[in-house]
Amino acid sequence: xxxxxxxxxxxxxxxxxxxxxxxxxxxxxxxxxxxxxxxxxxxxxxxxxxxxxxxxxxxxxxxxxxxxxxxxxxxxxxxxxxxxxxxxxxxxxxxxxxxxxxxxxxxxxxxxxxxxxxxxxxxxxxxxxxxxxxxxxxxxxxxxxxxxxxxxxxxxxxxxxxxxxxxxxxxxxxxxxxxxxxxxxxxxxxxxxxxxxxxxxxxxxxxxxxxxxxxxxxxxxxxxxxxxxxxxxxxxxxxxxxxxxxxxxxxxxxxxxxxxxxxxxxxxxxxxxxxxxxxxxxxxxxxxxxxxxxxxxxxxxxxxxxxxxxxxxxxxxxxxxxxxxxxxx
Ligand code: ATP
Ligand code: MG
Numbered sequence: 001x002x003x004x005x006x007x008x009x010x011x012x013x014x015x016x017x018x019x020x021x022x023x024x025x026x027x028x029x030x031x032x033x034x035x036x037x038x039x040x041x042x043x044x045x046x047x048x049x050x051x052x053x054x055x056x057x058x059x060x061x062x063x064x065x066x067x068x069x070x071x072x073x074x075x076x077x078x079x080x081x082x083x084x085x086x087x088x089x090x091x092x093x094x095x096x097x098x099x100x101x102x103x104x105x106x107x108x109x110x111x112x113x114x115x116x117x118x119x120x121x122x123x124x125x126x127x128x129x130x131x132x133x134x135x136x137x138x139x140x141x142x143x144x145x146x147x148x149x150x151x152x153x154x155x156x157x158x159x160x161x162x163x164x165x166x167x168x169x170x171x172x173x174x175x176x177x178x179x180x181x182x183x184x185x186x187x188x189x190x191x192x193x194x195x196x197x198x199x200x201x202x203x204x205x206x207x208x209x210x211x212x213x214x215x216x217x218x219x220x221x222x223x224x225x226x227x228x229x230x231x232x233x234x235x236x237x238x239x240x241x242x243x244x245x246x247x248x249x250x251x252x253x254x255x256x257x258x259x260x261x262x263x264x265x266x267x268x269x270x271x272x273x274x275x276x277x278x279x280x281x282x283x284x285x286x287x288x289x290x291x292x293x294x295x296x297x298x299x300x301x302x303x304x305x306x307x308x309x310x311x312x313x314x315x316x317x318x319x320x321x322x323x324x325x326x327x328x329x
Contacts, residue, residue, distance in 0.1 A: 005249075006201040006232030008172040010281045012141030014062035014088060016166075018133075018159050019049030019149030020101055020124040021067045021092065023074040024266070024306055027106035033114040034104060043074055044305035045081045046103065047124070048178060049146045051267045055274035055296060055310045056144075057086035061281060064088035064140070066133040066158060070123040074100035081307065091132040098123040105266075120152060129158050137162045141171045142281060144273070145196060147178040156192060163199055172232075174202040176273050177209040197229060202280070204273040206237035233286065235276055235293070237269050242294055242325075245286040255290035256325040258298035267306040272297035275316070295319045 025042035027034070045054075049065060057063040065087060069075030071094050078100070083089050101122035106114050119125065137143075143166045149155045163173055175196050179189075197203070197213060203226060205213055214222035219236075223246045226234055233247040242257040275296035279289035295316045300309035311319070 005280060006172060007174075007277070007280050008141045008170060009283065010061065010141070012169075012171055013139045014064050014136075015053070015056050015142040015144060015277065015281065016064045016066065016136055016140040016162070017049045017053050017144040017146060018066040018127070018155055018162060019146050020047040020119055020152060021045075021050045021065075021069050021075070021078045022047040022101040022103050022119065022122075022124065023077065025102065025104045026264075026304070027104075030107050030109055032108055033106060034116055040104070041304070043077060043102070044307060045078045046266075046306040047078075047101065048148050048176075048270050049144075050078060050082065051270040051307050051310070052144060052146060052176075052274045053087050054082055054085050054307055055271040056278050057082075058310050058312050059275050059278045059292070059296070059316070060313050061278035062088075064091060064136045066091040066127065066136060066162070068093040068095050068123045068127040070094070070098050070100040071096050072100055074102060075123065085310070088136065091130065091136045093126070093128070093130055093132075095123040095126045098126055100124075125152055125154070127152060127155050127158065129161065133158065137165050138169075140166050142166065142174065142277070143171065144174045144176070144277065146176050146270075147193075150179070150189075150192060160195075167199060172201040173199050174204060174273065174277050175200040176204040176269065177213060178269070179209070197226070197231065201232040202277060203231050203234045204237065204269070204276070205234070206239070206269050210234070210236055235273075235290070237272055237297070239268075243272070243290055245290055247286070250286050253287050253290060255287070255294050257294055258319070258323045258325050260298045260302050260323065262301045264304045264306070265301050267300045267309065268297040271300040271310055275311075291320060292316050294325070295323070298323070
């Protein structure tokens with residue numbers, strides 16, 4: 001027992017990530033897809049790694065991202081937002097002749113979503129190891145790996161090199177699988193997943209990603225297996241049911257969700273993970289870090305647009321004292 005943490009302290013260097021930067025353009029009506037003209041709102045800055053790193057910076061952590069955008073307004077809107085919020089944007093490449101990635105999204109009455117993506121053939125698909133990227137990696141204290149980034153050819157190699165370098169200098173690794181079960185059945189996907197788990201200090205699964213990660217049938221069995229594997233802490237995101245921390249040092253710590261009206265769920269998991277990690281790197285105990293993380297996730301869902309609900313530390317402090325939580329067992 002004790003305040004043991006396998007997460008590198010803030011002083012070792014910034015939290016970095018690698019992955020897709022996109023704009024999101026949303027249908028303003030509920031319905032099925034995009035097969036007729038319809039009202040839209042956007043572009044909003046987006047991309048899971050970008051949302052994550054923006055939240056790290058906004059809550060007060062040093063932060064940087066390796067990514068690629070086009071030489072267009074969709075790229076500019078993202079770079080400007082990240083820069084203003086305090087993210088090191090030196091390793092975002094601007095690729096001439098390729099558009100910035102985009103996602104059109106429309107909600108169905110059931111809550112399911114239809115997407116039209118332009119990612120693999122966008123500038124994001126041209127993400128490469130550059131001099132600037134190496135410079136950022138060489139001074140990083142922590143790397144966050146977003147599972148969705150593995151879908152982009154070329155990014156896996158950058159992530160694996162970055163993980164090795166950051167680890168070698170005493171840094172730590174967090175991993176949000178952010179991946180669907182169907183993708184895990186293939187041989188390569190599973191191997192990459194297992195290789196990542198072997199170096200992960202903080203695992204941030206949601207839904208059945210925990211069971212998929214451990215290849216177990218129960219939550220308790222999965223946690224036991226993954227902690228034995230050497231993962232320092234697991235934080236399970238449970239949507240409106242809040243979240244739970246599991247570690248050998250602190251055991252199980254549960255945190256109820258804040259009661260809010262959900263406007264747009266996109267980005268909740270990314271902001272949650274960023275807030276939790278940054279609080280822990282700053283020396284906060286898991287129970288307190290969970291409250292900030294739940295608050296960050298809850299605030300995100302009250303705003304339309306994936307990066308619009310990113311919170312500063314002061315906003316979270318205010319939110320925590322004014323909003324109530326569903327206190328369950
Ligand atoms: P994403 O859709 O971004 O991938 P996720 O599935 O990784 O999200 P969630 O569990 O949906 O993660 O959300 C992360 C956290 O945000 C939850 O643990 C919870 O604390 C908070 N949260 C999410 N949705 C709500 C909600 N409707 N009300 C209150 N809190 C919420
Ligand atoms: Mg998720």
